[in-house]
Amino acid sequence: MPDTNISKRQYKLLHSLQVKKYRKQHQAFLVEGEKSVVETLQSAYRVSELYCTADFAQNYAPIIETSATKVLVATANELKKGSHFQTNNSCLAIVQLPEPTPIAPLAQNEYALVLDGIQDPGNLGTIVRIADWYGIRSILCSPDTVDVYNPKVIASCMGSFLRVNIHYTDLEAYFPSLAAPKVYGAFLDGANLHEWSFPKEAGYIVLGNESKGIRASMASHIQQKITIPRFGQAESLNVAMATAIICDHVKKDTT
Amino acid sequence: MPDTNISKRQYKLLHSLQVKKYRKQHQAFLVEGEKSVVETLQSAYRVSELYCTADFAQNYAPIIETSATKVLVATANELKKGSHFQTNNSCLAIVQLPEPTPIAPLAQNEYALVLDGIQDPGNLGTIVRIADWYGIRSILCSPDTVDVYNPKVIASCMGSFLRVNIHYTDLEAYFPSLAAPKVYGAFLDGANLHEWSFPKEAGYIVLGNESKGIRASMASHIQQKITIPRFGQAESLNVAMATAIICDHVKKDTT
Structure with a gap:
């Protein structure tokens, strides 16, 4: 041919x-x-x-x-x-490209992910795949988070983009409007995930940029800082790894 | 200049x-x-x-x-x-290149990782970084696992290769010689990690190739299958994600 x-x-x-x-x-x-x-x-x-x-x-x-x-x-x-x-x-x-849909409010006991400036397409793809594994239905992304329709994101999420609702929105404008559900954020100085449990209620979990973490303007909306305990000497965990571990805790604690 | x-x-x-x-x-x-x-x-x-x-x-x-x-x-x-x-x-x-050192026996309550044919340099680098985060001292690799001194592995493990002992050895020859410690393996049909705990004793955790999983010849040395429970529809979790979640459980259960 x-x-x-x-x-x-x-x-x-x-x-x-x-x-x-x-x-x-x-x-x-x-x-x-x-x-x-x-x-x-x-x-x-x-x-x-x-x-x-x-x-x-x-x-x-x-x-x-x-x-x-x-x-x-x-x-x-x-x-x-x-x-x-x-x-x-x-x-x-x-x-x-699908028509943008309004962001649905969380159901009872539903947790959603919030990505504040994730830049690496492989990380976003992996996060979407993790969300799909753990049955997390929604991801809210800051407008500067890498585009989910980037071919590298689509490749690394292996079809999971079809099953997770991904919204791009001005996070700082979205969150002040919410009295509840509670907003959690991954930091290095929060509650130790091995000694603390996610409550059986709805919540948002914020994950920050690969090098800069969660922006101060977003951090001000976080009511509870959480931390994956470290036992060795690595300086940090990749954000996709952290997402996997946190989602595992959410499901273990709330199911 | x-x-x-x-x-x-x-x-x-x-x-x-x-x-x-x-x-x-x-x-x-x-x-x-x-x-x-x-x-x-x-x-x-x-x-x-x-x-x-x-x-x-x-x-x-x-x-x-x-x-x-x-x-x-x-x-x-x-x-x-x-x-x-x-x-x-x-x-x-x-x-x-450092001189090869003999594989040290596990200390009391020490868990080590065993990689059976991991191919992707990024995955190996991430696994080494996770091991370093969780204070896991040793990783045993099958001879066909990607070389830890591959520049992509070195780049993605961000210095963690300096703190984790990585050995390449014939796994099937190594494991039959061990009556203890216990050998665990990540499968899709094992004990649910949300309902089962790692015992406070030494153990090896086997993770398999990205597409083929753990070889049958290695699987025969595994005494306990373990599984990360799935709540959604993704077909699988990336091996580095699985390693992160399993290491988190090991440390939570045994520390």
Whole structure:
């Protein structure tokens, strides 16, 4: 098969979707990799164009048919050229950005995550995956948190973006409006998670930027500082690690 | 300053140390980044050559003098060319590989990690950092686990490699020789960590390869399967996340 199935215009579109500005302009983002693409096709998200190998098209024919997507069969080599990742070689989906939804109030005993300036796409992807593992439905992000539709975030969250509601909002404007639920924050000088328990009520857990932590303006809304106890000498724990450990405590304490 | 301080031969050496074969041949590895290089200079590791900017040489003169290293001042641009990472621009250290030490038996109540085929350098680096946070002194790795002296591992463990003993050994040959301590393994069908506690005694915790998990040959040495309970729909947790959560439980249960 000659490498001419994907036109120059299409390559340009695919590459442009690696950049937030163009994702906004086209109201679309990229999903790559067999597992994530198949999950996206089966979800409520709308796949507007599917680029895939003949094998992929054949293996997933019933799913592709149901989701009524524009399908373009291409070679693995072409898909690689259109992809952000060197390893992708069976499919690429252009997916419509979902309509923003209002932030839902927390249910009884529900905890949500709040990300104050997370910068690393791998960290955000991992945090979304952790939220999905622990059944946490919502993540509120400061406007300067890395875009969840960045291809690296989508790749590292392995389909979990389909199941967790992620909102970008001015956190400082959002939180003063809340008398309850309680707002917790991960600091180095808070209550020791090995000696303290999350109450069986709704709450928000704030995690801060990789190097600067939680901004002072956000910290002022935090009612309870919490800390993962340290037994050795590492200076810090990566924010995704901290999220995993905190979510594990939330579920252990409140389920 | 002209960009001619680092010779072609030296660039060749620096680049070669990105590859395990040459690290073995030269019995050396690379440490990059200010924090890690400074910590290495202050450790028992022997830095054989330090490449750094004039600023770095000045700022850390007392430390550099004490560690009696061969120092070569270079420009940030030169250091970048010799580096594995685009962001490194103040220092690069060539460090001698340490002599292999025998695996120490576990102390009372000591838990150690066992890695069966971890492939991703970022995962290994993060696991070493977690071990350092939780005061876990030893990690045993199968021979096919990624090399801890890989520059990506060194970068992601942020100096923690200096404080955790990492051994590569034939795990299946090592474990049958042990009647005790007990060997635990992370599986999807083990004891629920939210309902079960690690005993206050010594133990090994086995974590498996990112996609294949723990090999059957290693699984046969595991006396207790353990599981991080899932509350949502993510198919799996990344192995470094799982390690963080398990180490947190070990310390909470046994301290």
